[in-house]
Amino acid sequence: MDDTRILLAHGNGGRLMRELIANIFNLHLGNPLLDTDADAVALPPLDGDILVTTDGFTVDPLDFPGGDIGSLAVHGAVNDLAVAGAEPRYFTLSALIEEGLEIARLDRYIASFARAARHNHVAVVAGDTKVVRRGEGSGLYLTVAGIGVRRASARLAMGRIGPGDAILVSGPVGDHGVAVMLAREQFGLSGSLHSDSASVLPLTRAVRDFPDLKFMRDPTRGGLATVAHEIARATGHSVVLDQDAVPVRPQVASVCEMLGYDPYFLACEGRVVAVADPIAADEVLARWHALPEGQEAAVIGRIEVGGARVILETGLGGRRVLDELEDDPLPRIC
Amino acid sequence: MDDTRILLAHGNGGRLMRELIANIFNLHLGNPLLDTDADAVALPPLDGDILVTTDGFTVDPLDFPGGDIGSLAVHGAVNDLAVAGAEPRYFTLSALIEEGLEIARLDRYIASFARAARHNHVAVVAGDTKVVRRGEGSGLYLTVAGIGVRRASARLAMGRIGPGDAILVSGPVGDHGVAVMLAREQFGLSGSLHSDSASVLPLTRAVRDFPDLKFMRDPTRGGLATVAHEIARATGHSVVLDQDAVPVRPQVASVCEMLGYDPYFLACEGRVVAVADPIAADEVLARWHALPEGQEAAVIGRIEVGGARVILETGLGGRRVLDELEDDPLPRIC
Known part of the structure; x- marks a missing residue:
């Protein structure tokens, strides 16, 4: 058993999944709102119109000059809110991971996601991970939903x-x-x-x-x-x-x-x-x-x-x- | 060219993608809030604590006795909010579609999603579709983010x-x-x-x-x-x-x-x-x-x-x- 790579058991709800979430997702994305033990988390009150967006990320290759799937996912969702005149506040993050992905690479992409999120003052408040069998994915797909706030004055349409x-x-x-x-x-x-x-x-x-x-x-x-x-x-x-x-x-x-x-x-x-x-x-x-x-x-x-x-x-x-x-x-x- | 199946061009931002979104996603999920031309949509004011969850769905096979990936995705996200004491209100939906999926099947799953969402009084307010090459997916993966409201009285922890x-x-x-x-x-x-x-x-x-x-x-x-x-x-x-x-x-x-x-x-x-x-x-x-x-x-x-x-x-x-x-x-x- 190669313990440097993602196994199917990393997606089964049991010990390996719990450790993966603690050691990678919670380690990098942890913040006072994120509760990886909860089914849903409550947001603090929001000051303005609430704007919502979602975006799936499948970039191939996962690394490219100037970024990777982690930073790209943050920028993509931040930008959808930004061009609507909003400030991004909270993200959810869903990761579909392919069996066999190097755990060190996953760690690197989630660290990159976390850096870009911090840079934009966005907190990840909910997450989900799934593992698909080898050949049913392509390393890593990420989906972000973004919640932002907009002052009523921004009338862009x-x-x-x-x-x-x-x-x-x-x-x-x-x-x-x-x-x-x-x-x-x-x-x-x-x-x-x-x-x-x-x-x-x-x-x-x-x-x-x-x-x-x-x-x-x-x-x-x-x-x-x-x-x-x-x-x-x-x-x-x-x-x-x-x-x-x-x-x-x-x-x-x-x-x-x-x-x-x-x-x-x-x-x-x-x-x-x-x-x-x-x-x-x-x-x-x-x-x-x-x-x-x-x-x-x-x-x-x-x-x-x-x-x-x-x-x-x-x-x-x-x-x-x-x-x-x-x-x-x-x-x-x- | 087989026009009964998903092509890579259904994911490129151009005509085929626009038609796919109009003829399947917007047809089934359309509601006054969903604006498939917008980067982000504004929600009406929410009456209570705002709860957020996300869940990715990769069920194999896509159909099973008693449901399919569409209804399963709705139930999964509804239930995460429900057990937190909340009422689900708004969903975002991200679809990762594999090249070659029969368009009629995609239509069936999104119709199933829409039925289950209506049944639970949930409106889909934002969506995203991506197409991955044949062999880099498994038909269809869905990711839902759910937004719900909770009366302050529910103190479950x-x-x-x-x-x-x-x-x-x-x-x-x-x-x-x-x-x-x-x-x-x-x-x-x-x-x-x-x-x-x-x-x-x-x-x-x-x-x-x-x-x-x-x-x-x-x-x-x-x-x-x-x-x-x-x-x-x-x-x-x-x-x-x-x-x-x-x-x-x-x-x-x-x-x-x-x-x-x-x-x-x-x-x-x-x-x-x-x-x-x-x-x-x-x-x-x-x-x-x-x-x-x-x-x-x-x-x-x-x-x-x-x-x-x-x-x-x-x-x-x-x-x-x-x-x-x-x-x-x-x-x-x-």
Whole structure:
């Protein structure tokens, strides 16, 4: 019996499961609210609207330049709350662990999760672990539910978007997608690019109470183009993106060129797309430029009346329609 | 391309994913709060202490006599809140789907989830879907986070348990474990036994405000014996179970005898173990016997001072120690 790896008995409710929870999950995530002996825990009173989100994480590989499944899971759930104008407060964490995973690796991912949670002032208040047989998982899948609070003043909604509004992004797009691709080494590619996986809270805090800010979203799976399609579909208007204005790192651009991908469809995990009244765009941009996370923020496009399409304006005055994503070039990116 | 099965592209954020969410998840789970276009949703004000739980579901097979992964997931999360004295209100649902799963089956499980949620007056307010490659999952894994409310009067805690307290169970133990085992057909066994998978809310509502009720737990993974060990470890006292008093169905007993299992370690998914002051045990029992779910409820044991062990008293006055579960006889039971 190899005691350095996860066994089925680590999921059976008995001694090994209890020790695994105590020695890894409770050790790293322990806080006064987390009671691993309880079926459900009571939260302290919450000051504001209660916001809820959930996200499953299946990234492959579990480690990538700039992060791992633990930090990614925290950032993903933090960011869903952040772009809704909220402050994250409490998380639940469910881990599906594959038989055979090295216990030291599990420890490392949960430690990474805990570090990122602390950094964002989030407490894990409930958890669950399951073990699946070898070949029925892929090392580790994590699911987070996030609870946050929002001051009533934040009125962000896709329905507020209208023609003429400006579209901004807080930094270069596609870094996470390409970093994970490079980590897989499946195309014989290598490089120094890091994922942008990070909390966007500093970015959203800086602008969320600004009355002319109408909407924020983090462009994860499906990338910037998919957020643009969501806006187009919900509003009936067209999203026009200026190719020259969208920040794309040279390494991302060259990987995309080699493999025939479009960087606008690649996942980010630490960027914000914002829509604002045009008179406010410069102010949003200034607030972002003042932050380390927003140095490369840019106004990248505008809303045009009607059409419900996503259009890319090229440098020479050309316009091409960006279709909705069909195929999946990159499964398990997050 | 087989359009009756899940493809990787159903997880990429694009058109197929959007249609899958609209045609299955939103169709069955839709309610005024669920906004599949939002990153996070705001909850209406909650009336009482807010309780939170999470649970991952990996049951194999996905269908078993008396339920499926959809209804099981609802009951599991409902019951975690119920035994804490709460009413479930809102769920989040994360689905990890394996490439190749028949879309009709996914539809059936989500419809089953929705039926059970409606039955328990629970609204799904946020969701997430991911698709993993063939061979990296096992059809479908679900993770639920549950939010419930508890009136301040419910003071249930393991710390209130003391010597002399009575231990009760709301019905026969081990049905779920054996039903799933039979559904696997792995031992050449078959039978008519159904899982006890069900909401325990009627049972917990009937007794939760009773001041002499001290603690409730649903004996899932690891069964009754594991709950007994949790009590023994937390209190330092011993849990004495009366073998003749613990209800076990004849089919469960005979499967256990054949395979060498102990029914006290097999999972239930619709039972409650309660600990009460001995003067109140008859009243708890009477309240449960008045319900269809509690017809076979029984007082099954008591707390003895010190020792921190779990002891089974046999009919002939013998006593044997029930050790903590070590091996896993039945992975993926829930």
